[in-house]
Amino acid sequence: MYTTLLTDATRFDALIAIDLDLATTAQAGGCRLCAGRLDHADYPRKPRGGPATLRAAYERRASFCCDEEGCRTRLTPVSVRFLGRRVYLGVVVLLACVLRQGPTPWRVSRLQALLGVSARTLARWHRWWRDDFVQTAFWRAARSQFARPVDADEVPRGLLARFDGEAVEQVAAALRWLSPLTTTSAGTLREARP
Numbered sequence: 001m002y003t004t005l006l007t008d009a010t011r012f013d014a015l016i017a018i019d020l021d022l023a024t025t026a027q028a029g030g031c032r033l034c035a036g037r038l039d040h041a042d043y044p045r046k047p048r049g050g051p052a053t054l055r056a057a058y059e060r061r062a063s064f065c066c067d068e069e070g071c072r073t074r075l076t077p078v079s080v081r082f083l084g085r086r087v088y089l090g091v092v093v094l095l096a097c098v099l100r101q102g103p104t105p106w107r108v109s110r111l112q113a114l115l116g117v118s119a120r121t122l123a124r125w126h127r128w129w130r131d132d133f134v135q136t137a138f139w140r141a142a143r144s145q146f147a148r149p150v151d152a153d154e155v156p157r158g159l160l161a162r163f164d165g166e167a168v169e170q171v172a173a174a175l176r177w178l179s180p181l182t183t184t185s186a187g188t189l190r191e192a193r194p
């Protein structure tokens with residue numbers, strides 16, 4: 001059940017491991033411009049919306065800087081935890097909107113109580129999925145990967161339903177699929193806050 005995912009900090013550890021893996025791969029690839037070595041230049045983060053006991057690893061987003069004098073190009077790897085520059089965790093932006101859809105949608109007040117998010121922010125996320133996400137080049141190119149097409153009106157609930165497994169595996173797979181949207185280094189993010 002998705003509610004457990006949003007309240008149990010141990011479920012979030014799986015996402016730390018995936019991000020570590022994504023960051024290691026990105027660093028090993030070196031600088032995209034000059035093939036120089038990439039050093040850690042991480043961003044401090046204060047993510048909102050997760051369980052109170054979230055691990056300290058969530059207070060950093062991996063990012064790298066080329067060590068070549070005169071290049072210093074930054075590379076921020078894709079992430080399953082941070083959806084762009086939003087202060088709320090990607091899992092929260094996804095699941096809050098999923099829980100608002102379907103046959104028995106959650107009330108806004110219930111989501112507010114669980115996640116500490118304002119009705120205005122919830123509405124903004126909903127608009128992002130409905131209006132902005134479905135216009136991204138990423139979505140237009142990637143939606144055809146699904147055997148059964150996902151209707152734009154069904155996003156993000158219908159999108160999540162296309163991934164198999166227990167709730168945590170399903171959500172991790174969906175966030176990984178969405179990860180090209182999580183960094184400008186990939187050239188696909190429409191900057192948005194929070």
Ligand SMILES: [Zn+2]
Nearest residue numbers: 031034066071
């Ligand atoms: Zn470089």
